[in-house]
Amino acid sequence: MPLTAHLQAAEDIEHVRPGLLQSPFYSRISELNLNQQWIEWNGYASAVYYADAHLEYFATRNTCAVFDVSPMRKYRFKGADVEAMLDRMVTRDVTAQALHTVAYNVWCTDAGRVVDDGTLFRLADDEFMVCCADPCFDWFQLSAVGFEHVEITDISDELAALALQGPTSCALLKAMGFNSIEQCKPFQIVAFPYADGEITISRTGYTGDLGYELWLEPRHALQLWDELFSKGKLYGIQPLGDESLDMARLEAGFLAPDVDFHGSLHTVDLHNDHSPLELGLGWIINFKKSHFNGRTALLEAKESGNYRRLLKLDIEGNKPAVNSILYSNKKCTQEIGYVTSAMWSPVVKANIAYGLVDGKYVDSEIWAEVYYEKELRWHRNVARCTRVTRPFWSPERARATPPPDC
Numbered sequence: 001m002p003l004t005a006h007l008q009a010a011e012d013i014e015h016v017r018p019g020l021l022q023s024p025f026y027s028r029i030s031e032l033n034l035n036q037q038w039i040e041w042n043g044y045a046s047a048v049y050y051a052d053a054h055l056e057y058f059a060t061r062n063t064c065a066v067f068d069v070s071p072m073r074k075y076r077f078k079g080a081d082v083e084a085m086l087d088r089m090v091t092r093d094v095t096a097q098a099l100h101t102v103a104y105n106v107w108c109t110d111a112g113r114v115v116d117d118g119t120l121f122r123l124a125d126d127e128f129m130v131c132c133a134d135p136c137f138d139w140f141q142l143s144a145v146g147f148e149h150v151e152i153t154d155i156s157d158e159l160a161a162l163a164l165q166g167p168t169s170c171a172l173l174k175a176m177g178f179n180s181i182e183q184c185k186p187f188q189i190v191a192f193p194y195a196d197g198e199i200t201i202s203r204t205g206y207t208g209d210l211g212y213e214l215w216l217e218p219r220h221a222l223q224l225w226d227e228l229f230s231k232g233k234l235y236g237i238q239p240l241g242d243e244s245l246d247m248a249r250l251e252a253g254f255l256a257p258d259v260d261f262h263g264s265l266h267t268v269d270l271h272n273d274h275s276p277l278e279l280g281l282g283w284i285i286n287f288k289k290s291h292f293n294g295r296t297a298l299l300e301a302k303e304s305g306n307y308r309r310l311l312k313l314d315i316e317g318n319k320p321a322v323n324s325i326l327y328s329n330k331k332c333t334q335e336i337g338y339v340t341s342a343m344w345s346p347v348v349k350a351n352i353a354y355g356l357v358d359g360k361y362v363d364s365e366i367w368a369e370v371y372y373e374k375e376l377r378w379h380r381n382v383a384r385c386t387r388v389t390r391p392f393w394s395p396e397r398a399r400a401t402p403p404p405d406c
Helices: 026-032 053-062 082-089 137-143 169-175 218-235 242-252 295-304
Strands: 038-041 044-047 064-068 073-078 101-108 114-124 127-132 151-154 160-165 189-194 197-202 211-216 237-239 309-315 325-327 335-345 350-357 366-374 377-388
Touching: 026 044, 026 218, 053 064, 053 237, 053 242, 064 218, 073 082, 073 137, 082 127, 082 137, 137 151, 160 169, 160 218, 169 211, 169 218, 197 218, 211 218, 218 237, 242 335, 242 350, 309 335, 309 366, 335 366, 350 366, 350 377
Parallel strands: 064 237
Antiparallel strands: 038 044, 064 160, 073 127, 073 151, 101 114, 114 127, 160 211, 189 197, 197 211, 309 350, 309 377, 325 335, 325 366, 335 350, 366 377
């Protein structure tokens, strides 16, 4: 059954006001946020968890869950030169991206260091939307210098957005009247009439499971939320907080900014930023393009092979290697890297992690020095790490069209 609450709304309780901006869905989110636990995301209040993070996590794997992605930064690029401008800015081949599709991208400095990552929506031949976790408007403006016919608009507050994720997500959308949604392929975009406007649905998400993201005008946000939770009772719908989303994204092998990598514009120490090669994103770098920001530096790094690697690790035992140091031997005498993200995965039944490792030791033994607390005492364990080359969790339903049971 969906989570319900009968508490006084947070905005009516002076001492628990989060002091942050409120998304178009805030009134509904606040009602369900039993503990009033919030984090700041681009100035907005985002729920850490609603009642139980594990309950929300299991909804993404067994039924469906909803996460408010309205605080994401959203930018519209429009004009005759927009394809050429974006093709120079990002590492992928924008000219090859089909109409009404979404592509994951990164954009770099001239030194080949990641500024940010995000998704690129191709809405028309001369119109795109970029969604990213952090503000990038100034960087985009700089990247457009020299292109006469490019208009960039920050539309972050013009679009409300929800991520509906989990195996029953397609069936729920179909029950809501979004006919033929089951024919929407991964990374495809479809539009439907909604209320007196339009809703855009993309088959995208941050959980690695079957899922969709819903984009519409803020004035229709509460209507969408209420219809989702009304129809969703039969589909096990739950609200999804940041803590449970982080669990799902690690299982899927997705990166988290300011966790697994630092954007180059945010780092104080220049050695603490990252290149897409270090982050395992070589698959989205198209060196066949004659030029893009960072191409020369990235090509030199690729040819030399002298760079760190962010590795997926299966760590023996069941104690998460949170903040652990990595070594090349069990005696822990040669430090070779550190863990960026770690958890015990309920669905994979494994102790999984991301670890950033010195390139010279990628093929050597890797050991994690794990500290954990039990009954007020701290314990130390040195655990062997096994490199994993594929996502920890990648169910067939995430790729199937139509999805099962839809």
